[in-house]
Amino acid sequence: MAEIIEEREQASSYRWVVMGLWIFCSVSSFMVVSTLGIMLPAISTDLSLSPGQQGMLASSAFWGNFALAIPLSWWTSRYGPKTLTTVTLVLGTGFLFLQGFASTFLVLLAGRVAFGIVVIARQPARAILTQQWFHPREVVLVNSISNALFGLVVGGGLVASPFILASLGDDWKATLQSFGGLFVVLSILWMALGRNRTDSRQRAAQVSQEEPNETGVVWGTLRYRDLWVGGLGFLGATLGWSAFLSFFPTLMLEEYGLSLAWSGAMMAVTILVGGIAGLGFSYAVMVTDRGKEILQILGVVMAATYVGMALTGSIPLLMVLSLVNGIAWGFWPILYTVPFHLPAIRPRQVAVGLAFTTMMTSAGIALGPLITGFLQDGVGGLRPALIIVSFTGLSLTAAGAILPRRFTDQPLPQPAAEPTG
Structure with a gap:
């Protein structure tokens, strides 16, 4: 009994330090990837990139995620989250400096692909840490806080990046390289403060994971229909987001002479508001159980506001549209909770389920700039290309219509034996 009390006190006093730092490291990775759109005009001029090459570069950080998310999660979920996070942070730092010293398109492309792979390899640590340190009822709260931090860090990065770029003489x-310096600091902080937690419940989980036939971990997870429905919802939403993140600054600059600082601020508003809205919508779901209706409405709002943003150069109107679009992005913590609450899900299957969700998210982010770049060549302009991809957000509406009503508030099951077939 004394041991259990001590474990609970340790979890209560230190869990937010561990999880908060891990989430900050994770969202900082996405901040680095997301700010490419701000640097893309300078990179394109320096390396003489075609629209197709710009789309490839913008999506390249997520190519490896799409191909390797599930096998990487199956493999890396065997390791403790402290070690896994340390190794991937150090490797990611090295690949950032590789990009910072790249002198050709292929080297820069390779650096971004490699950086994306180590980001996805780190994700099982999130599932393990969440189960180690938090009660099942707190999962949606952790996701909401993660979403809020994503908004603050990524949105802040989009606001700051034009000024950082300008202060460095437009030297991308x-x-x-400055982002690489940030990751040196984050790596040191995690080595000092990151911690695993193994209580009696987790020790039982570790024993149960030592099954001879581990292929059942993957196939047993992929059999859940709701996992696929949620993943497809993320696919469409992130496809439109990444397309605008990469090409909206270019559209505004070329069509209206709008500075990168303004377009970066608009995209930042979307992300910042999305983080705050996620907290509100998560609370609303827990209180009213209206997750289905919320998802359906937000999908329509997302598609409509993207179309509006592609059709106007008015700064006041764009700021309003960005604000409303950000509210639509409050869906994230609701849909991201699905893998945690699938019926009879096992501990390592949660990691695989999150990897699948991340894979679908990454697929959308990778396809958005790629499709938009080639659509630009096919339809004769960037504006019509962005209007076309705006409608992919309706996949969120479809997911809300198909998912069961109570998909977010089923209790997280206790560890059980892993499936063997």
Whole structure:
């Protein structure tokens, strides 16, 4: 009994330090990836990139995620989250500096692909840490806080990046090197403060994971229909988001002479508001159980506001549209909770389920700039290309219509033996 009390006190006093730092490291990775759109005009001029090459570069950080998310999660979920996070942070730092010193398109492309792979390899640590440190009822709260931090860090990065780039003489290489310096600091902080937690419940889980036939971990997870429905919802939403994140600054600059600082601020508003809205919508779901209706409405709002943003150059109207679009992005913590609450899900299957969700998210982010770049060549302009991809947000509406009403508030099951077939 004394041991259990001590474990609970340790969890209560230190869990937010561990999880908060891990989430900050994770969202900082996405901040680095997301700010490419700000640097893309300078990179394109320096390396003489075609629209197709710009789309490839913008999506490249997520190519490996799409191909390797599930096998990487199956493999890396065997390791403790402290070690896994340390190794991937150090490797990611190295790949950032590789990009910062790249002098050709292929080297820069390779650096972004490699950076994306280590980001996805780190994700099982999130599932393990969440189960180690938090009660099942707190999962949606952790997701909401993660979403809020995503908004603050990624949105802040989009606001700051134009000024960092300008202060460095529009030198995109120096900007990427400064991001590498940030990751040196984050790696040191995690080595000092990151911690695993193993209580009696987790020790039972570890024993149960030592099954001879581990292929059942993957196939047993992928059999859940709701996992696929949620993943497809993320696919469409992130496809439109990444397309605008990469090409909206270019559209505004070329069509209206709108500075990168303004377009970066608009995209930042979307992300910042999305983080705050996620907290509100998560609370609303827990209180009213209206997750289905919320998802359906937000999908329509997302598609409509993207179309509006592609059709106007008015700064006041764009700021309003960005604000409303950000509210639509409050869906994230609701849909991201699905893998945690699938019926009879096992501990390592949660990690695989999150990896699948991340894979679908990454697929959308990778396809958005790629499709938009080639659509630009096919339809004769960037504006019509962005209007077309705006409608992919309706996949969120479809997911809300198909998912069961109570998909977010089923109790997280206790560890059980892993499936063997």
